[in-house]
Structure formats: C-alpha cells, structure tokens
Amino acid sequence: MRSANGWSGFAGRIVLLVIVCAIVACLPVHVAHAQGNGRQAIAIVVNPKSAVTDISFAELRRIFLGEQQFWPDRSKITLLVRAPVAPEREVVLNEIYGMDEDQFRQYWIGKMFRAEVAGGPKIVYSSDMAINLVGVIPGSITFVLASAVTPNARVLRIDGKLPADPGYPLK
C-alpha cells in the first residue's frame, strides 16, 4: 500500500516537473511575441509628390534632428511629430534622437535660440492627422505605426528596407 502511494507521489512529481519545464520553455517565446507587439515597426511617411523613395538611416536622422531642412529638390522639409505618450514617438525618440522627452524639448529650444531652425517640429495628435496632413503639406515627413499606414500613404524605404522587411531599423 505504502509503496503504491509512494509510486503515485513520484509520478505526480514527474508530471508536475514536466508541466513546469514546458511552461519555462514556452515563456521566452511568449515574452518575445509580447515584445514584438509592443514595439511595432514605425513607417516613415512622406508627401506623395515627394521624389524621394529611399533614404539612408543617417539622412533620416539628419532630417529629424533639423540638420537637413531641405529635400534634394530644394523643397522645404516640414517635420510632423506625434504628441507625447504616443508609442511611435517613444520609438523615434529612442532610435533616431537617442533622447528622452526633456532632452528632446531642450534640443529644439536650443536650436531655435541659436537660430539654426525657424521652428520646431509640428505636433500632430493622431496617426490619421499625421497621414492626412502629410498628404496635403508639400515636403512634409512624419512617422506612424506601420499598422496605421493607409493605402494612399507614401512610405519611405530606409536603407532599402520597408517596415515589413527583416532588418528594418525602426522597430
């Protein structure tokens, strides 16, 4: 009787161990998947009349930093940026600017003070507003979650890659 009970207890422990191992094994996959959802790719959208289709990440960075204020065809670049707390803004601040909100604000105040730019980025409050505005402002550029891109929006390739491609830098 006693050995039968001991055997069933041992088997129970084995089953429990297998279940724990299975959960631990699945955990990284689940976390990675969750992270993937939290950090969607960010699409860079430009005015449909823009002649630019592909830019390097370095050039994109110069544009977002206000160091390059004109397109190669000499049209003025209007930078549209989402208001704080939007997830895509967070990605852009991290990946392109390498700044937090305070540094970002200080950066643009400094540039305006030194008269290096005439004004800071223009604030938009939704992906729809960003895409609609970029469609009507010549030379404008903005960023939205790749999932928010509409069929009429003109998405730029960065270093030859679109948001869905592997190795796309803004994820």
Added chain:
Amino acid sequence: MRKPAWLAEVIVQSIAVTVSILLALWVDQWKQRRASESLATESMISFAKEIRRNEARLDDILPFHEGLRSMLDHEDSLHTIRTQTQFQSAIGVDGLRPPSLLQTAWQTAVATGALTHLDYETVSALSLTYTLQDRFREDSRAGFQAMMQASDFKPGEAEMALHTADNYLRETVTSENDLRATYEQAEAILKKRLVAVGAIATGDSVEPAIGSHAGAGQ
C-alpha cells in the same frame, strides 16, 4: 608807423589757437557723425536679421497652417467630426497657435535712441512693419482664444467649432501672407540703405536664410 613785434605774434598765435579749436571741434563732430552712422548701420543690420528670422518663422509655419486648413475643409465636408475628442485628434489645438515673432531689434532701437540716426523712409517702413506685426499677434491671440472656447463644444455642436477653426485658420493664413509681404518690403528698403552706406555689396544678403539650401541633398 611800424606795428610792434608782439602784436604780430599775438595775431599769429590767436589764429593758431582758433584754427586748433575749430579743428578739434571738426574732429569731434566727425567722430560723432561716424559713431551715429555706425550705430545706424548696426541697428539696420540688426533689423534686417530680425526680419529675416521672422520671415523664416512664417515660412516654417505657413505650409502647416495651410495644410491644417485644407484638412479641416475635408473633414468638414465629410462630417466625420462630432465630438471634442475627434476634433482634438483630427486637428489638435497646439498646431493652431500663431508663430512667436521677434521684436527685440525694434525695442532695442527705441530704448537706445538708434532710430534718430536712421533716415525717415527707413524708420517709417520699420514702424509700419512692427505695427502690423503687433496687430497680427493681437488678432491671432484673440482668434486663438475664440477658437479654444469654440472647441469646448457639446456633442452635436461640432459644426460651429469647425467653422470657428476654419475662420481662424483662414484669417491666420491671410495675415501670415500679408505680414510676409510686408517683411519683404522692409527687407528691400533696409538692403537698399545698407548698400548705400557700403555695409553690404549689392548682391549680398545680411544673413543667410535659416537652414539654407546648403544642407540639401546631403
């Protein structure tokens, strides 16, 4: 009758003293005129730079305001905006703020009396420019406040808010274009004066435009 030798000496010395005094006065006057001309040139350069910067600020905001207006017309025609949240999400509020324009050069010139060293035509043009700029700022502020009040609407009253925002943007864009044209006129007058006093050459500009094309295509 012979004149005494001392009289000749007194006359010569008197003439020498008078000439010296006149020369000193002339040098002093010349230095003052130079200082005034220098102050006038300096203040004209300062005006030209400030007007150029304000012009750049208008150039920076104008396409955005025009884009917002065009977008607003589109939204209005579709009747998609019904709530405050939709209004905020579609056009925002911060973006409707007028640009902040500088008037430091004008205030400094008034405070230091530099305007008295400028010619009438230049002072008149600058006075008109800064008066229009003041009016633009006051009108924009009033329009923006009216729009803010209108944007605080109840469901079903979105149309009124959209019309107020549309009116505000239309007037703002018109005023910005008018002010820009005024800046161009003032800039032309300043440039003419600066060329006349030899501060700049005919083809030169006082200051390169902000974010000039130098970076294009880099």
